[in-house]
Amino acid sequence: MKSHRRRRLLALMAATSLPxxxxxxxxxxxxxxxxxxxxxxELLLAATKAAGFPAAFDDAPKASEARNLHETMAGRIHVNLLPASPARLEMVRQGKLRMIPIPLERGLxxxxxxxTLQGLHDRLAQVRNLAGLRAFTIGQGTSWWDVEIYRKAGISTREVQAWRDGExxxxxxxxxxDLFPMGLEESLNYFLPHFRAHYPELTLDPHLLLRYPWYRFVWVSAHPGADALYQALQHGFDLIGHDGRFESIWNQYRRLPPASSWQSRTVISLHNPYYAEDSVPERYRHLLLHPHIA
Structure with missing residues (x-):
């Protein structure tokens, strides 16, 4: 009997000590x-915790942008972590989707x-402007809205179905x-070693940087089942964005690439016809990082 009571007591203590x-x-x-x-x-979890709204998240199956939007509208996906796109911004205007415009990648x-492939990246050493870049064909993931930015700039661009492992x-x-552009920070901190584990012939070109406004925001379903979550995330991100917790958590997992990664590169600025830098509201702009290009 004592052993049974002891087991119950230990179980109760364990349950109450769980986060x-x-x-x-x-x-x-x-x-x-x-x-x-x-x-x-981790930023999502910190925001819900700060708002006093503990939540757990299960990953949705990998899907296209169109499928993600469909599942989100139906309330089967509650949160998306994707760059802003014209379709998403229009859905926000129509009340079909909710947006928390905090820059999860800090503008990078x-x-x-x-x-590109090893041995071929020096072809870009002589590119000095958009006209030179147009001699190359760019690849991007299917449904990525970057595709439209490149095409409107007159660059031949193809969509690639499989990309997550460097395919x-x-x-x-x-x-x-010829080329597959991605964020410099995310490439150095994650994708370069990940891709090369599968395709060691891949490398990151050291000569060019393409620059345009492009922000990963938090998107929440407009379905009533996500109402409380949306309110908690709004409040929580305002709190952690203001008191330094956002930067602290971000720095644990990501970092601004060193100055040597940015310097001596030709920067080609492209026009984003869908939104500009002011899509990040004033209350979050202090989170943006501004690399020094020399």
């Missing part, structure tokens, strides 16, 4: 996620470096694409 997010009654939500976005998930997503290298070998 709120681990308890059985914690509300669970479905999140569009990628392996490279651990810092974003719009500084794009180009993946676009096969398109490069076949001569279908």
């Amino acid at each position: 709120a997010f681990a308890r059985a009654d914690t509300p669970r939500f479905v999140l569009q996620n990628e392996p490279s976005l651990k810092h974003c998930v 997503l719009g500084w794009r470096a180009c993946f 676009f290298a096969e398109q490069m070998h076949a001569g279908v694409i």
